[in-house]
Amino acid sequence: DAGITQSPRHKVTETGTPVTLRCHQTENHRYMYWYRQDPGHGLRLIHYSYGVKDTDKGEVSDGYSVSRSKTEDFLLTLESATSSQTSVYFCAISGLAGVDEQFFGPGTRLTVL
Amino acid sequence: GENVEQHPSTLSVQEGDSAVIKCTYSDSASNYFPWYKQELGKGPQLIIDIRSNVGEKKDQRIAVTLNKTAKHFSLHITETQPEDSAVYFCAAIMEYGNKLVFGAGTILRVKS
Numbered sequence: 001d002a003g004i005t006q007s008p009r010h011k012v013t014e015t016g017t018p019v020t021l022r023c024h025q026t027e028n029h030r031y032m033y034w035y036r037q038d039p040g041h042g043l044r045l046i047h048y049s050y051g052v053k054d055t056d057k058g059e060v061s062d063g064y065s066v067s068r069s070k071t072e073d074f075l076l077t078l079e080s081a082t083s084s085q086t087s088v089y090f091c092a093i094s095g096l097a098g099v100d101e102q103f104f105g106p107g108t109r110l111t112v113l
Numbered sequence: 114g115e116n117v118e119q120h121p122s123t124l125s126v127q128e129g130d131s132a133v134i135k136c137t138y139s140d141s142a143s144n145y146f147p148w149y150k151q152e153l154g155k156g157p158q159l160i161i162d163i164r165s166n167v168g169e170k171k172d173q174r175i176a177v178t179l180n181k182t183a184k185h186f187s188l189h190i191t192e193t194q195p196e197d198s199a200v201y202f203c204a205a206i207m208e209y210g211n212k213l214v215f216g217a218g219t220i221l222r223v224k225s
Contacts, residue, residue: 041217043157044215103159104149
């Protein structure tokens with residue numbers, strides 16, 4: 001998985017609780033992304049980062065925030081989890097060999113009850 | 114913004130046959146089109162990609178074709194094997210920023 005780890009790999013939480021997912025890379029890539037994957041929707045971009053402390057919104061950013069204080073770490077936070085945020089979350093990186101190719105982590109399965 | 118449609122949603126083929134998955138995109142400025150393979154419980158893996166300055170690219174049993182005029186691109190897998198069974202996603206890069214827009218995916222089943 002191109003030196004990308006995600007933690008936790010599985011999480012069950014309750015509606016209204018805050019949740020933070022972590023993506024860690026050892027590849028020194030500039031760009032990092034958070035996607036969610038849901039049946040029938042493919043992968044949809046939540047937020048992305050183009051450098052330390054530089055982030056921008058994606059297609060489905062409502063209810064999510066991100067932070068990137070170091071090149072290697074990109075955090076996704078659900079401030080108050082809802083059942084509609086039950087999904088599989090993938091982190092991706094790009095930008096060393098080229099700005100286009102993205103490489104994905106193993107994913108985090110999040111269930112919000 | 115960019116929109117990517119992918120067909121079919123499921124595809125069953127006999128081992129040894131060919132499989133073709135097609136995608137269309139809406140943004141004529143898109144210039145990068147990757148294909149990903151996702152096995153159960155894993156993250157998507159880039160298998161082949163094509164840029165808008167070429168019409169076809171091959172890598173062993175896998176090929177991708179691009180028709181910029183018609184705004185569609187296709188994945189071709191020849192001599193399919195059971196290990197080709199997976200979900201395949203096409204994508205196109207948006208004009209601004211390194212943001213990919215994905216198709217909804219195709220479940221490929223190769224029957225032995």
